[in-house]
Amino acid sequence: MGIDLTASPRRASSICILSARLVAVFYEAWLDEEIAGLARASAPACVAIDAPLSYPSGAWGRGYRLCDREVRRLGIGIFPVSLPSMRLLAERGVRLAALLREMGFEVIETFPSGAQRVLGIWRRGQRRAVSITSGLRRLGLKLPHSLSLDMVDAATCAYVALLHHRGRCIALGDQSEGLLYLPAKSTRLSAPRRSSYRSRRSSIVSRSS
Numbered sequence: 001m002g003i004d005l006t007a008s009p010r011r012a013s014s015i016c017i018l019s020a021r022l023v024a025v026f027y028e029a030w031l032d033e034e035i036a037g038l039a040r041a042s043a044p045a046c047v048a049i050d051a052p053l054s055y056p057s058g059a060w061g062r063g064y065r066l067c068d069r070e071v072r073r074l075g076i077g078i079f080p081v082s083l084p085s086m087r088l089l090a091e092r093g094v095r096l097a098a099l100l101r102e103m104g105f106e107v108i109e110t111f112p113s114g115a116q117r118v119l120g121i122w123r124r125g126q127r128r129a130v131s132i133t134s135g136l137r138r139l140g141l142k143l144p145h146s147l148s149l150d151m152v153d154a155a156t157c158a159y160v161a162l163l164h165h166r167g168r169c170i171a172l173g174d175q176s177e178g179l180l181y182l183p184a185k186s187t188r189l190s191a192p193r194r195s196s197y198r199s200r201r202s203s204i205v206s207r208s209s
Contacts, residue, residue, distance in 0.1 A: 001044035002157025003035060004112070004150045005051040005096065007088040014150040017042045018158035023142045026151050032096050039105055046106045048161035050153055051093030052081050053109040054178025067109075067173025067180035074182075076114040108164055108181045112156035118183050132156075159183075 004014040012028040015038055019025075029035045039047060056065045063082020071078045079086050097107045116122035121135025129149040136155055137143060143155060163169050163183050171179040 001039060001042060001047045002112075002154045002159070002161055003047065003049045003051075003096075004154040004157060005049055005089065005093055007085060007092055009092075014148070014154040016151065016154035016158040017044065018141070018155065018162055020162075021142070022140045022162075024144070024155050024158065026144070026147075026154065032092070032099055035096060036099055036103060039100055040103065044105065044161065046108060046161040046165045047100055048108050048110045048157040048164065048181070049093055049097060050110060050112050050157050051096075052086065052090035052178070053093045053097045053107070055090060055094070056081055057177045059177075065173055065177050065180075067178060070172040071111060071114055071180065071182075074114070074118075076111070076117050078111060078114065106165075108161065109179065110157055110160040110181050112153040112160075115156050115160050115182050 002016040002018065006013045009030045009032070012030055013035065015027040015029055015035065017025045017027070017038070027038055029038060052065075054065065056063055060066050060069050063080030065081065068078050068080065081087060081090050093109070100107045113122065113127060116132055116135070119135070119139065121138070122132050127149060129147050129152045132152045133143055133147050136152070136159065139159065141155060141159060147155070160169060160181060160183060164181050168184050169181045170184045171181055173179045
């Protein structure tokens with residue numbers, strides 16, 4: 001399950017439920033309780049959210065967590081949590097993640113534009129839903145036509161959730177501060193300084209994500 005979360009429930013969040021056969025179904029939800037209801041009905045093996053799910057400890061610069069710094073070291077731009085809009089998004093993300101975890105779901109943070117870069121389906125320049133949709137289809141996702149960029153990001157989150165469940169993601173950051181997950185494919189891990197990149201592997205057979 002992938003969630004392209006909005007900072008305010010006054011705007012709809014895009015949700016993608018991705019089956020083990022990579023068939024994507026999309027929903028819109030406004031309230032956290034609606035999102036939780038979709039999770040309860042679909043019983044995903046993992047939920048990946050496009051939002052900060054933790055706050056900076058202050059050890060890595062103003063508004064940045066270690067995972068944010070490590071994303072930037074991969075050449076991928078990411079906004080600091082200190083921005084007002086990102087702070088609001090983080091507050092909602094932390095609440096939603098806590099709610100879903102209380103329900104028994106595994107919840108991870110991801111960054112869809114970063115995942116798209118790692119997967120080679122978006123490089124630089126303007127992000128276009130059509131071209132990213134084509135890239136996701138090349139990866140095997142079965143998607144409907146005419147997707148918005150929010151829907152494409154939700155599908156990317158769902159794909160990251162599936163990859164994580166199959167042990168094919170890396171975790172960036174520090175466990176005590178918060179981890180961010182990206183696909184392991186084509187990612188350079190040879191940072192010249194101390195790094196907390198790590199692999200997460202699972203032998204659990206995948207359900208839906």
